[in-house]
Amino acid sequence: MEISTMETIETLGTVAFSISGSFAAMQRRLDPFGVLIIAFVTSIGGGTVRDLLLGDTPVAWMRDVNYCLLILLTSLATIFFKTHIKKFKVTLFLFDSAGLGLFTMLGIQKGIMFGLSPGICVALGTITGCFGGVIRDTFLNTIPLIFRKEIYATACILGGVLYFTLKYFNMKEDVANISVIAFIFVFRIVVVRYKLTLPKFGY
Template sequence: MEQILNYISIGGSFALAISGSLKAMGKKFDPFGILIIAFVTPVGGGTLRDILLTEKSVFWLKETPYIYFIIAGTIMALIFRKRLTYFHNTLMFFDAVGLALYTITGVQIGIDNDLSFINCIILGTLTGAFGGVVRDILVNEVPVIFHKEIYATVSIVGGIFYWALARFNVSNPFLQIAPILFIIAARILITYYKLAFPSIYGKK
C-alpha cells in the first residue's frame, strides 16, 4: 500500500505541476516564475499536512522524485504550450487529476496515523486543495475554493468515498481507482456545466 500510495502521490505532483505551469503562463510569468508556481501547487497542501503531523518529515525533502517530476511537468507544459489549444480545459483537467490523486493520498496518510474520520477527511482536503490556494494567491487571484464554485466539496466527498472503501477493506486497484475517477469526473462535470453553490449575497 505504501508503494502504491507513493506512486499515486508522485503522479499527482506531475499533474499539479502542469496545472500550476499553465496558470503561471496565463499570467505571462517568466520561466523562473512558472517554475515557482509549478512547485508550490503540488507541494503546498502536502507540506501543510506534514507540518500538522509533527512526527512526519515534509515529504518532498525526503523524496527527491517529487522534485524531478515537478520539473518534468513544468518542462512538458513549456514545450507543449503552443499546442494547448483549449487552455482552460487543459488546466481544468490536470487540476482535477491532481486534486483526485492528492486527496486520497492525504486520507490514506490520516488512516495510517490512526486519525479519526473527520481528521482523515481534513488531511485529504488540505493535501488536495491547499496547493491550489497558494498558487492562486501567488498569481494574485482569489482562491477558487473561496468562490461559490464547487471545488473543496468534491475533495471532501471523494475523500469520504475513499475512507469508506478503505474501512470496508475493498481491495486494490478498485480501492484507489474508484475514488480517483469519481473526483476527476465530478470536478470536470461541475466545471463544464458551471454548477455552483448559491451566493449568500444574491445576484449582482
C-alpha cells in the same frame, strides 16, 4: 495501502499539479522562473501543510529530492509543449481535477497511517488536494477556487466519504482508491460542465 501504490499516486498527483500550475502561470505570462515557482508551490503546497499539521517533518519533498526533480522536468516539458496546446484553460482544468483526486486520496491514506479518525482523514485529504491550488492562486493574485462558489473542496469531502463507505463494505483497497480518484475527477467535470455551484453569500 502498499508503499508502492502510495508512491505511484503521489508521483501522478505531483505531475498533474505541476502541469496545472505551469499552465496557470503561463496564462498570466510569467517568465520561466515564475512558471517553475508556481508549479512547485502547486505541487507541494497541500502536502507541506498536511505534513506540518501531522508533525511529519522534514516534509516529504525535503526528504526526497526526486519530487523536486520531477516538478522541474514536468514544468520544462510543459513550457516546451505549450505551442502545441491551444486550449490552456481546458488543459489547466483537467490536470487540476486529476491532481485534486490523486492528492485527496494521498492525504486520506496519510491520515490512516497515523491512526486518525475518518473525519480527520477526510480533512487531511481535502487539505492535501486543495491547498496547493490556494497558494498558487494567491501567488497569481486571484481568489482561490476553494473560496469561490465553484464546487472544489466539496469534491474532496464527498470523495473521502465515499472512500470510507466503500471500505465499510469491504471493497478491495486498490479498487476503492481508483473509485475515489475517478469520482472526484468526474464530479469536478460534471459540476463545471453544468455550472453547478454552492450558494454565494454577500452583499
